[in-house]
Amino acid sequence: MSTFPTSITCTSLSFSWPDGTPGSPAFDDFHLAVGPGRTGLIGLNGSGKSTLLRLLAGELTPASGVVRVAGEIGYLPQNLVLDTALRVDEALGIAATRAALHAIEAGDAGEEHFTAVGDDWDVEERARATLDQLGLGHIDLDRTIGEVSGGEGVMLRLAALLLARPDVLLLDEPTNNLDLYARGRLYDAVDAWSGVMVVVSHDRDLLERVDQIADLRDGEVTWYGGSFSAYQEALAVEQEAAERMVRVAEADVRRQKRELADAQVKLARRKRYGQKMYDNKREPKIVMGQRKRQAQVSAGKHRIMHTEKLGEARERLDEAVEAVRDDDEIRIELPYTKVHPGRGVLRLSGLELTYGARVAGEFELRGPERIALVGRNGAGKTTLLRTIAGQLEPVAGEVTAEVPVRYLPQRLDVLDDGLTVVENVARFAPAATDNAIRARLARFLFRGARADRPAGTLSGGERFRAALAALLLAEPAPQLLMLDEPTNNLDLASVRALTSALEAYEGALIVASHDVRFLRSVGITRWLMLDGELRPTTAEEVEQGRPDGP
Incomplete structure (x- = not known):
């Protein structure tokens, strides 16, 4: 500071x-x-x-x-x-x-x-x-x-x-x-x-x-x-120390449990010995009664001491656990999205788009390819995705999708703000039961009451997760998923969650984004630039095209 x-x-x-x-x-x-x-x-x-x-x-x-x-x-x-x-x-x-x-x-x-x-x-x-x-x-x-x-x-x-x-x-x-x-x-x-x-x-x-x-x-x-890199380094050191403290606290709790158990065993032995002496009447009754009372008081104090130590150890463990960050990640299994290598997914023929952009000749997407669609604002990336999704008619040419297609737009307007998260997903999977939908939503971090919140009350990251869940859990499962600027409005933890979700996705992917760092992280196999026409490019060419100064 x-x-x-x-x-x-x-x-x-x-x-x-x-x-x-x-x-x-x-x-x-x-x-x-x-x-x-x-x-x-x-x-x-x-x-x-x-x-x-x-x-x-x-x-x-x-x-x-x-x-x-x-x-x-x-x-x-x-x-x-x-x-x-x-x-x-x-x-x-x-x-x-x-x-x-x-x-x-x-x-x-x-x-x-x-x-x-x-x-x-x-x-x-x-x-x-x-x-x-x-x-x-x-x-x-x-x-x-x-x-x-x-x-x-x-x-x-x-x-x-x-x-x-x-x-x-x-x-x-x-x-x-x-x-x-x-x-x-x-x-x-x-x-x-x-x-x-x-x-x-x-x-x-x-x-x-x-x-x-x-x-x-x-x-x-x-x-x-310092910068974000310095923050990450400092946080890594903090988290390593916090996890070490958890291990120490866990060991202390185990030790206190053993000591309490050992103390209870010893006290039980003393009690049996005292009862045996009392039964055999080897000492005067008043003496034995006094010893019994003293033993009970001592046993009580001993038990309280070990119980308190165990309680304190558990409090230290709770504090240590709270210091360790456990930011949830999306964990999903999507077996029905798989596309086998070589299978035809999408074909564009002589495509001319509204507002002037075009895809000359024939363009094919086959197998589980991952395509990055890049270009300046206004180049027509969103128009191309909406045309493939069937939301816009091309000026000329044809779009042939050979697998189920889902499109997640920048505005995330696939959700009905007046419906809950569960109800929104049910719109895309009408045959699924309420319990099945809730079980699947839990993997997208919508558990319990969170799944019953209206879409209109969700934060940017929550809304994105809900929209992604609605598309990926749709019936039939999408084997071509198109994302338009998916990292907008997402915090860094949510970007990591999105990356992990896409790792589980086995279909074909087209991502329009300006975030080269994110595109690299999701295993892009082909880079395409839309600048009037669609042409091949590389991540290096995209980054070099950014201006160095005013």
Whole structure:
């Protein structure tokens, strides 16, 4: 933790969602102090990271406690919604100043124009320089938001924040929906930031650029100096020590149990000996009675002492076990998804897509291939996946799927928000019994009451797991699974869980993603670039295509 003066302080903060939904993030007597520099805020999905950023930004009001932030705040939310009718200069927050400048340049010397401009005479130049820095130099200030892509919209919001020059910058999953080129620009902006920054992200490359890690877990923050790699190393040392303490505590409990058992055996022997002496009447009755009472008192004290020692040993074991992290992983068996090598899975013939992209000639996917589909935002990756899934008609050409196909879109809108997790899965597997569905959902970490929560109350990671469960447990089982930006909104533990789930999947896979690190982890066998046309590429070419700087 930095020794500089704090810029963000939370004191005795309490907050809970009004619906009281089980599993919803809440804070009780929460304390936080963040100093200058770049802080990476990490934690499991549902731990409250986004809620905390909204509290810091003033979008949510705590039930009690105080949030203090030194200076102006700039906030980039995870699910950014911009009015498509806004002009770019309006989205950047410079429209009024720009209009006043143009009025003055046209000869209108009204005092109100000079007041609106203030000292910001170079606002247009700064705006264009900032847009260029973020790879948005081609976007005219008079265009509307509806004319730019979702990723460009995120970068425009970041540009607006940089132009406003806030003292504190809060970023919630800023690389979601950004292609590799845009991510590179954002990394550069983060590297150049000299103020206070708190960034929530699952992007390893972004987290390598922070100065410290704040790990939010069970309503408390633990601090680690350095980047994410340094955090992982420190956590590994901590966990090794914690597991060692568990082994020591377990050995102590076993020893205390043996000592208590031995003490009880000895006391039983003494009792039998005393009874034998009493029966034989070898000493006066009053003496034997006194000895018997003394033996009972001594036995009681001895038993209490060993029982207390065993209780203390068990408490130490419980504390040691709590210090060991046991983040659940998805564990699934999907025997009916298997595709044998060489079997035909998908064929595309002379395919032309809506919005112009195309697949020239013949394209075939055979056997349990794992294909990475990469390319810039707006290149047509989602359009291609939706066309294969039968949700869009091609402009020309044919799509032939020879196996059952399931598609998981970015928006995760395969779920009905008004239905529970169990009910959503039942929609895809109507012949399965309620008990069978619940047993399968348990492997996706939806156990007991969690399976009865409405989909609309789930966190981003929970919603992803529920959507993935609905598709993988569908009948018939999918032998071609298509995922569109699957790591968006997932914490690092959930990304690992997804990777382990895909290891159990034996069908063919097409993944559209900008996360090269994740793509490498799921055993991609073929890399394809969509840039007007579909063509072969490599992971190395994809990474080299990312810009090195502004």
